[in-house]
Amino acid sequence: QADIDPEKKTIVVLGSGWASTSFLKDIDTDHYNVVVVSPRNYFLFTPLLPSCTVGTIDIRSLVEPTRFIARHKSRTVKVVEAECTHIDPETKSITVTDNSDVKGQNAVSTLSYDYLIIGVGAMSATFGIKGVEEYGCFLKEVWDAQKIRTKLMDCIETAAFPNQSPEEVDRLLHMVVVGGGPTGIEYAAELHDFLVDDLASWYPELAGKVRITLVEALPNVLPAFSKHLIEYTESTFKEQNIAIHTKTMVKEVREKEIEVKRPDGSSDTIPYGLLVWATGNTARPLIKDLMQKFPETQQVRRGLAVDDWLRLDGSEDIYALGDATATRYAPTAQVAAQQGKYLARLFKQLAVRDELEAELADAAEEEKARKDRKLRKAKDIKPFHYSHQGSLCYVGSDKAVADLPFGPGGNLATGGVATFAFWRSAYISNLFSTRNRALVITDWLKKTALGRDISRE
Ligand code: FAD
Ligand code: NAD
Structure with missing residues (x-):
């Protein structure tokens, strides 16, 4: 994986919608390698999409390339235009598949992650109704x-x-x-x-x-x-x-x-x-497939169950947000965007915590108490709070x-x-x-x- 600094942890972000884009906008890339995987290489402003069905607004007016957002980060963000087709929590890796019309000799690959952020949204529900x-x-x-x-x-x-x-x-x-x-x-x-x-x-x-x-x-x-x-x-x-x-x-x-x-x-x-x-x-097949890997904790059919810090119930290193989750909030852009912003802040705090833990191990006696206080503060991560x-x-x-x-x-x-x-x-x-x-x-x-x-x- 090119552009990956082995000294830093790697966050793989799935999706380029409201949740993932809001996360990407705010994540501090000085602390992490960031890889975005999404089958569409742009963000879409869905609230005005109905206006495009009759030509009130042109579709091009509502989209912005993910690479535009990535380009403004302090360190390189890797963007992979592909669908995540499989998540393996055991090996902390995902399979990515190029399902676009133009495929190269290689259309399937695997990526490793330290943290996985799932913002793949949901699909339109049909309730199995014929036709x-x-x-x-x-x-x-x-x-x-x-x-x-x-x-x-x-x-x-x-x-x-x-x-x-x-x-x-x-x-x-x-x-x-x-x-x-x-x-x-x-x-x-x-x-x-x-x-x-x-x-x-x-x-x-x-x-x-x-x-x-x-x-x-x-x-x-x-x-x-x-x-x-x-x-x-x-x-x-x-x-x-x-x-x-x-x-x-x-x-x-x-x-x-x-x-x-x-x-x-x-x-x-x-x-x-x-x-x-x-x-x-309704939940995407990728989400249903992942739920089956956590039979004890993932039992809501609507989407992924997460705790108040948006961590997947049953996992230490997978986080989920937006329409892919089943929470007490409605599946809206407002919720997804606030969750993305929150998660970027949470990861900043995690990075500070990790740094302090490493420093504390080597710190001189007189420094230890001060660093310990800072560390306790860094560990006190507030849960997600939605403001309607x-x-x-x-x-x-x-x-x-x-x-x-x-x-x-x-x-x-x-x-x-x-x-x-x-x-x-x-x-x-x-x-x-x-x-x-x-x-x-x-x-x-x-x-x-x-x-x-x-x-x-
Ligand atoms: P999405 O925005 O759907 O993004 C999902 C992303 O994941 C996409 O980039 C997709 O390509 C990608 N993806 C899919 N499968 C995979 C995969 N296997 N691997 C990797 N990536 C994948 N909400 C409001 O609050 N206000 C509104 O006015 C409003 N208007 C709306 C109008 C319409 C027509 C629609 C359809 C929705 C509207 N919503 C509105 C709801 C809002 O759009 C959603 O709640 C919001 O998009 C959810 O964000 P998300 O990031 O979870 O999912
Ligand atoms: P929705 O779930 O809000 O509404 C779907 C409706 O379809 C329900 O009222 C349901 O009773 C009806 N329905 C289901 N099966 C049916 C059947 N077989 N026959 C007839 N009716 C049936 O779905 P939505 O409108 O797509 O919205 C999805 C999410 O996106 C919601 O959270 C919504 O708030 C959000 N959204 C918000 C805005 C906005 O704020 N302007 C715009 C679009 C979407």
Whole structure:
């Protein structure tokens, strides 16, 4: 392993999402060799991804290469574009596999670690429902947003094909979103805006026929938001002609229709042109595989169990954070980013502790008491503490909803156009780099002045 200083411990970081990138930004590379392994060589700002599905924002505006972050560290950080396919806690090594389209003679390798940081996130959940993988579109990664955009425009152009039957036009122009969590809501909202702002003038003969339906198994959408905001979202959707079918569970997905179970227990079918599947997260195979290696301590199916210091239950040298874990916190970017920052601080303290322990062994008698005091302080590592900054969700027509912490234990629930202005400014200030900020603002201005691009990519 080139660029590895044998005098220093090696931290291998898995992933380049919110958790791992936040860790990488803050980790002190003077103390450690750092190796990042991720199948995608960039960080993605997921909160604005729904805007990319209709071309409000360009995908390039939301990504920043991992090497850009690595380049700004004091010592070389090795970046390996590959998937970690196996973790061996016994030998403290991992297998990395190049699953990209272009492979060299060697596409599989092993890396050793002193500490392993697992920030591989989660996958879109399908609950084993037949046909979801084959016919549904997820919304988690860059390529998902691109696929949705292409398929949406394909449905519209196919509906405009000569002599299409009215029933087929109806089906092709029926956009169905499954899952009334923030992902499903924000996608439906963006699609509505695209329809009203752009499609109506480009396809006047079809626009009135486009329908958006959101299917949710629970009695209401946005279950994690305040009651008042749930009602506000549902009434805004009603005004926007987005149909919400609550207490409706999708049982099977077929090529052109979904089968659902209605609240009264009856079965029904809903024909669709585009199906966006946003029913939350499930653990990745790598995580499930690792859990099996710790049968005593890893029994939560949702993700990895960690202690209050983010150390994997059952292991001394593996840490996990973000959506890959099962904790009392929601799987959000906010939690993942704070955990990454915390873990970088923890590792700094561990490095100080190790240094002091080594110095103490050789210290003269009169020095020992002073160093011992410092060492006790270094060993007193505080557990992770999450500070909730609030929840935001875009609901369409330049309106957003926000649950914001207010005063001690209080909450401010607000929705509307002013909240949308807050939503925009919050996301702009949270974007990764000045380059991202400049690009997103330009995209918003471009959309306002010129409209969105309707070309199929
Ligand atoms: P991710 O960000 O998913 O990163 C995982 C990383 O691991 C990726 O780089 C991936 O390529 C890599 N990886 C995967 N498998 C492997 C492997 N085998 N080996 C190595 N690397 C691997 N949260 C909010 O707080 N606010 C929001 O507004 C918000 N909006 C969202 C909008 C959308 C559309 C989505 C999908 C999510 C949104 N979230 C939001 C949730 C947030 O994106 C996640 O909670 C967050 O991404 C979790 O961070 P993570 O680092 O754990 O995982
Ligand atoms: P989610 O878990 O929040 O919601 C998924 C929804 O799908 C649930 O309400 C569930 O009842 C429903 N569902 C599950 N199976 C179903 C079925 N068979 N038929 C019909 N409905 C079904 O998932 P998400 O929206 O993808 O969000 C994932 C995480 O990312 C959450 O923690 C969320 O807070 C976060 N996120 C936040 C934002 C934001 O803050 N603006 C945006 C997107 C995602």
